[in-house]
Amino acid sequence: MEPNAVTSDTYALRELTFPKVLARFAQRSRDKVFLTETATGRTFTYGQLDAWTDRVAHALQGFGVRRSGHTGLLMGNSAEHLAMFLAIAKIGAVSVPVNTAARGELLRYYLGQSDCETVIVDASLASRLQEVLSELPQVKRVIVVRTGDEGQGGAVEIEPTAALEVEDFHALVERATATPYAPAIEPRFCDLVLIAYTSGTTGPSKGSMLSQAAALTYGTSAAEAQGYRASDIFYVCLPLFHNNALLAATGAALVCGASVVMSRRFSVSRFWDEIRESKATITNFLGAMSSFLWSQPPSAGDADNCLRLVSMAPTPKYAAEFEERFGLRAMNNYGLSDYGMATSFTQWDPRDKLGSIGRPRRGVQVQIVDEDDFELPPGEPGEMVLRFDEPWRGTMGYYKMPEATLASRRNLWFHTGDRGMRDADGYLYFVDRKKDCIRRRGENISAFEVEQIIATHPGVADAAVFPVATATNDEEVAAVIVTKPGASLDELQLVAHCQRNMAYFMVPRYIQFRDALPTTMSQKVEKFKLRQELEAGLSQAWDREAAGVVLAR
Structure with missing residues (x-):
């Protein structure tokens, strides 16, 4: 175990709330920089972040955000995004992070299904929210955050109405008191803090409910398994609306008393420059990120960086060569936003096991089972099912979906929908997905959801959506369409x-x-x-990229 690493004795589960953890390091390491933004150069110490989020909590509560109330966060990576999340946690309210690419019907679904009363939106994304507000009568207030990304044309202004209050974030906080925030009821470890939308499989996207403790154990269990320490600097370029960036990286840094360097987004061209400038020691890859970096021309200075650990999910076949070229160690952390983090392949595990998702973390049970939920012997693939030894470490189920919650937990095990295999030494390997889910560049995509939206086109009679494999260790979305008789519909229109x-x-x-x-x-x-x-001959299908179609983001 590395020095200063988090161990099983560092935190009592009943003490795991965001306010308590932040206060702990605001007292111990008040002047240590916790957060640095690469885009602006702004820095925030633990003490500054604690004081700022106190003030934001006062501002939100004064604007009507109440304990247990749901607030949508339609925001890119920024200090403001993290401050909002932490302030909402201090109030004892609930954050609903929304994918910044969502628009139209999908955005309406996320905010409506989660019963958001308040929405906090970057000014650059306000036009998307404006388009669906008329269909969201439960939204009573909107806070607009200007981060300087609005562009030359500025942003659409959301106008207040008799039923909708609209405020500017900075003006709202400026008016708020700067005194320490002390809620009438302190948030508890078992209080709901986050609804994280996960890809649907046989239905719409589901909102996984995480307690304060469940959200923070993303960090504590990873830190214990991987040996994270206070001297580490986590480079975060994945979006904060994903649990990976918010909880497995930023949350892990928080529980260790470490630091975070936050980039707006992943960029192949900027990645290594930002890694070197920040002296980052840990980062997380998803999907094809490793492929994009690996495919760049080798350089004599490739290993000239401070990275010691990189989580690769999935772990590519060239992982050992990647380690040698860039002078680091590959690790893997397997889990699901539907339930929690379960296994780790660490820097100390045998390198001939590289490609494994590791072994169960402390307090986690993993079985490989057949279709009837009976455990299979080593070497036989089956569905991976999970169970935690401690209460409140797993999610609390799917929001307003009791039947889906019950089905996922049949026979007292959480069913991942992922097929895996255990070898004779107890190491687990991911085999494939049992779920009707597409994994593209780190994003989980519900085939059902895409089909349902395609079906709303008046010319579509039926549609099947599914993944096709690519050469970059990733998947692409394919759709086969049946049109209605007499309908005129081409690929560009679709x-x-x-x-x-x-x-x-x-x-x-x-x-x-x-x-x-x-x-x-x-x-x-x-x-x-x-x-x-299609995989036997993709040339038989129309290819959006070959046709030169560029999607607006």
Whole structure:
């Protein structure tokens, strides 16, 4: 175990709340820099962040954000985004981070299904919120945050109405008291703090409910398993609306008393420069990020960086060569926003096991089971199921979806929908996905959700959406469409419809029109046949990228 690392004795689970953890380091390490923004150069010490979030909490509460109330966060990476999340946690309210690519029907669904009463939005994204506000009568207040990313044309102004209050974030905070925030009721470890939307499988996206303790154990269990320490600097370029950046990276730094360097987004061209300038020691990769960096021409200075650990999910086949070229160690942390983090492959594990997702973390049980939930012997693939030994470490279920919650936890185990295998030494390996889910560049995409939005086009009779494999260790979205008799619909029109109503990363890349979809005797679409046929010859499908179509983000 590395010096100063978090251990099982560092935190009592009942003490795990964001206000308590932040206060702990605001007292111990008041002048230590916790957060640095690469875009602006701004820095915030633990003491400054604690005082600022106190003031933001006063401002939010004065504006009507109440304990247990739900607040949507439609924001990019910024200090303001993190401050909002921490202030909401101090109030004992609930954050609902929303993917900044969401628009149209998808954005309306996220904010409506989660019962958001307040929405905090970057000014650069205000036009998207404006488009759906009329369909969100439960939203009573909007806070607009100007971060300087609005561009030359500025941003759409959201006008207040008799039923909607609108405030500027900085003006709101400026008017708030600067005294320490002391809620009438202190948030408890078991209080709901976050609704994180995860990809749907056989239905719409589900909102996973995380308690304060469950959210913070993303960090404590990773720190214990991987040996994170107070001297570490976490480079965060993944979006804060994902649990990876918010909890597994930023949250891990917080519970260690470490530091965070936050970039607005992942950039191949800027990545190593920002790593070197920040002297970052830890970062997380998702999807094809490692492929993009690996494919760059080798340089004599590739290993000239301070990174010691990089979490790669999935771990590519060239991981050992990546380690040698860039002078670091690859690790892997497996988990699901539906339930929590479960396994770790660490820097101390045998390198001949590289590619494994590791072994269960302390306090986590993992089994590989057959279709009837009976455990399988080593070497046989089956579904991975999870269970925590301690209460409140796992999610509290899916928001307003009791049947889906119960189904995911049948026989007292959480069913991941992922197929895995355990070797004779107890190391676990991810095999494939049992779920009807597409994984594209770190984003989980619900095939059902894309199909439902495509089906709203008046010319579509039926649609099947599924992943097709690519050469970059990633997946792309493919759609096979059946049009209504007499309808006139081409690929460009379909893409335009998709872009109006879904996140850019969900828009199908490969499109094919057919007269009918193959089905079983029970009329279930045989997507595996469609996938096999397209992967055997992708040239038979229309390719959005080959056609030169550039999606607005």
